[in-house]
Amino acid sequence: MKRFISLLLLVTITSVCLAQSSITKNQIPSASSFNERPKLVVGIVIDQMRYDYLTRFYNRYGEGGFKRMMNEGFNCKNNHFNYIPTYTGPGHTSVYTGTTPKYHGIIANDWYDKEIKKSVYCAEDTSVQSVGTVTDAGQMSPQRMKTTTFSDENRLFTQMQGKTIGIAIKDRGAILPAGHTANAAYWFQGKDEGNWITSTFYMNELPKWVVDFNKKHSVESYLKTWNTLYDISTYTESGSDLNDFEGGFKGKETATFPYDLKTLKDQNEGYDILKTTAFGNSLTTDFVIEAIKAEKLGSDNITDVLTVSYSSTDYVGHNFGVNSKEIEDTYLRLDLELERLFKSLDEQVGNGNYTVFLTADHAAVDVPSYLQSVKIPAGYFSSSDFSKKINDFMKATFGASDLIESISNYQIFLNREKIHQLDLDLDDVQEAIVNEIITYDFVDKAYTATAMTSTSFSTGIEQLIQNGFNQKRSGDVIYVLDTAFISYSKTGSTHGSAFEYDTHVPLLFFGKGIKHGETFQKTEIIDIAPTMSALLDISYPSGNKGEPLEFVFN
Structure with missing residues (x-):
């Protein structure tokens, strides 16, 4: 009897110990659970991208760019901005903060400051100095942004070990997404310089790799003839090349292909002409790929964040309009740039180790003078x-x-x-x-x-x-x-309104932690930041009002 009781007691104690061991193992995360986060998050914002650019040009896209994101990732087809004005500064800020201008404070690109009685720029900061240029183009920082970004929260979560780098041709497209704690933000200074620059908000001198890039990747190489990627007769998803609705370049009588950029450069703000061509996106991709290598982004298990904005799409849209051959060619070429970027990420970080989202900071209206020509109500204010x-x-x-x-x-x-x-x-x-x-x-x-x-x-x-x-x-x-009435020139497109043509933009997720699928459920631009925060299992940005889109996760 005593032996039976002793045996029963032993079994009970063993069972309790095993149960406690099981509970302990479930409660304490294993080291491997921390490796479930992506090594690198890449946020891509396409400046002035309408949702229908995904569908209009779909048949001409290759398999490695936009289509790769759609075929392997998740497509939110009914994604919208939930505020106005739909401009670049507020757009980039809202994507990364998970909130609207009501809270983050970037109410426009420029606005009238009621306290100092003059107009201010969303990224200007005269308390810092330019780095990489002799001009004041580097006197920029995110100091006017009142809330954190999810990239800030990742820096805080990782005790500042996870890197954040922002890159865009436009200063505001590089600075605002990267947040207050970024290791670096770089933007392009054209004119007669043609260099990537930054400010003393981030550093006192450019890293060697940036100096080398500015020397080795001379912008002169991009000053070539811009002709259509394919035979122009096959560009059936846009209007005629010669029309009355496009701006064009000084020094060229018509806004028609081809464009000899080297010849046109001096009459069009020097190297700034590259911004208004598809080659501005190529320049951006080259710099982004170099940044991934030089900064060793995604090289360890502490998540880094890379924010990328392709700005040239906006310049081309403003100049030529949303229905132009130029915009079609720009997106066909951008598709190849995305493919090049994804291949580099596969090689440098590893396929399955990174997560990408792609969206836009706003869309754009059809040129009102064109709409008038086809009897759609539109006009100018x-x-x-x-x-x-x-x-x-x-x-x-x-x-x-x-x-x-x-x-x-x-x-x-x-x-x-x-x-x-x-x-x-x-x-x-x-x-x-x-x-x-x-x-x-009106x-x-x-x-x-x-x-x-x-x-x-x-x-x-x-x-x-x-x-x-x-x-x-x-x-x-x-x-x-009124709908399709704008205060703008009679050539080219613009944006800023609350109408669908300005608010409806793509939202694609792709990579580690993302399942394949699509939805017509309405999503909002402020949902992106909490979704990425949820993926990383970190705090949401300080002003966040969005909701994580859990249906995109594996």
Whole structure:
């Protein structure tokens, strides 16, 4: 009997110990669990990419670029911006912060600063110095961005061991995504220099690999003839090459292929001409691939973040329009650049060790003069006429000609000190302006700042305006133009509105941790940052309002 009890006790103790051992093993993460994170996250933003560029040019794309992402990764087909204005600065910031201008504070590329009474640029910082250029083009930093990015959170999570590097031809496209804690951000200085530069916010001198790149990869090699990649007669997904809706280059009579860039360079801001060609994207890819090698990104099990923005697509769109042969050729060539980048990642980091997402900072409208030619309502809005008319109204109504300090980004900024001096009620002045401008041709909607701060909008354009409204930085009155009416030249495309042609952009995920699939479920641009944070199992950015898209994960 005693032997039986002793045996039973031994079995019980053994069972308890095994159970405790099992619980302990489940509770304490093994070393291998930390290796489940990708070694490198690459965020790609295509400047001014409409969603339909994926579908319009699909049959001409190769298998290794856009199609590889769609065939191996996850395609969110109904992805939208959830605020206005849809500009480059706010777009890049929202992608990486998981929130809107209401919280991150980048309300436009440039905006009127109500405190210092002048326009400011989203990335400017006169407290830092240029590195790699003798100009002030390097006096830039993310200091105006009020929240963290997911790349910041990754730096914090890894005790600053995980690297973050941002790269783009545009300074704001490199700086804002990389965040406040980035190891580096590099952008392109054209003019008569043609170099990649940075600022003392990041470093006091360029790394040797950047100096060497600027020397060895002379931009002269990109100054060649830009002709179509394939026979132009096969470019059936765009309009005629010769038309009245494109800008072109100074020194060339028509905006038609081919373009001799070396000949046109001196009349078109020197090396800046490369920005407005497909070769600007080639230059970007070359620099990105060199950065991966030189910085050893993704070489260990501590996740690095690389932010890449292809800026030339925006310059080409602004110049030639969304229906041009030039935009078709630019995207066919960009597809090859993506393939080249992915092959380099396969070689340097290893297929299955990195994760990529691709999206855009905004889309763009068809050239209104083209839309008019096919009988679609569209047109142009004169900002100067609007300014004169509203100032005349203010003088006639309130007896003063200096009550408006600035009109920019479809917002009116009032001289609040003057309004106080005249003993006027600010709400009454705002409301009077709204009631006046809503009667103007091509103004579709108008709202006061008071309405934006006192009313909660849950749907429609009103919600998008509110998401883009920052109480300290935005204006006193916000107005919206009719669909496809823009304040711009009569050639080329632009963006900034709350309409589908500006808000609907691609969202592709691909690589480690991502399953293959697609959805028409509506997703928003602010969902990207929390999705990447969830993939990395790190804190969400400080101002995050998005939701992780768990359906994209394996």
